[in-house]
Amino acid sequence: MKQLLGAILLIFLSACGGENRAIKVKGSDTEVNLAVSLAEAFYKVNDDFSLAISGGGSGLGIASIINGQADIANSSRPLSKSEIALFEEKGIKIRTVVFAEDATAIIVNKDFPMDSIDVVTLGKIFDGTYKSWKSVTGQDMPITLYGRQSNSGTHSFIKKKLDIRFSPDAKEMNGSAQIMGSVKSDKTGIGYIGAGYLLQNTEQLTVKALKIYEKAGDAAVSPMDRKAILEGRYFLQRPLYQFVPEESWEKVSAFIAFEKGLTGQEIIEDSGYYIVND
Incomplete structure (x- = not known):
């Protein structure tokens, strides 16, 4: 379960879940195992949601947001200038969450x-x-x-x-x-x-x-x-991002809040990542 390849999809299904509680997360392979752990724990206390997590790379996740195929794009890099321009061209407003280091x-x-x-x-x-x-x-x-x-x-x-x-x-x-x-x-x-x-x-x-x-x-x-x-002393360290289209924000806000809560923060640390202090 914890060693997912980019093409493997983990899906949680709920008999009570509707479209407004079905969350699709795609993107960074760096983040996919962490996203799975967070989703598993979130689902235990929010079983009226359904979550689908997949990797494939940051670029794929961002493209999925542009194409309307995901609610959250996990990304281990910021948006490129061309991606920002494409979002603006398509009228897609994006919220950016930095949820780990x-x-x-x-x-x-x-x-x-x-x-x-x-x-x-x-x-x-x-x-x-x-x-x-x-x-x-x-x-x-x-x-x-x-x-x-x-x-x-x-x-x-x-x-x-x-x-x-x-x-x-x-x-x-x-x-x-x-x-x-x-x-x-x-x-x-x-x-x-x-x-x-x-x-x-x-x-x-x-x-x-x-x-x-x-x-x-x-x-x-x-x-x-x-x-x-x-302390920021390692040369190759970076923030981890989640990009959320404005139209999906209400649906995913409970999951984002869970990530930033006590249980989510413990999972981030236990998974080998670092807490981001807002």
Whole structure:
């Protein structure tokens, strides 16, 4: 249940639920497991609602809002200028909710000979400047890149933070589970996934999350360091968004309020994400 791939849909059905209580949530694969956990708990105390949760990427979720196919778009990135323009063109008013904070983990095989990496080197790896690990670790082995499709919010986030264009040699994966599985079995591999996914799967953690530092002399920070994230010291941390069309707001407001309540906040923390203080 907790390891959903982007294409898998989790549906809660209620005999009492009508259209005004049927909520469709689509979007970010980074957020999908968290959204499922929140929906499960919400449904236990609000069983007159029905909820359908699916992933597929932030871009898909936002497109679903534009096409009238979702009430909430989960997104691990802000709206692009073109998306904002399209909403305006179609006369769709959007409310934006920031409901959690996430960190993106750079993962390598558990036998990788380094525990930390600097931002510049990371950029040269992902843009294809470095094609061998020799320049990084001294090992003359090819670098295998594992990433996401361009509609992924995590893809866009990494690209923007590192100020790069991704290497065309990067293998496009469908989600965190696929990336982690690939890196687990590939000693030359490197990829990126949500740290929350790692924290949810610590019992089967078979990859290494690299600590990151920006320049020589800086402390290397782990994406698993809760204190560092809360202090904003990890280079690859970001807010998680939910975009709601104005016409759906009344219907979803109970679910949004649940997320911000005590139980919702506990679920967010227990799932490996961080509380946003409004």
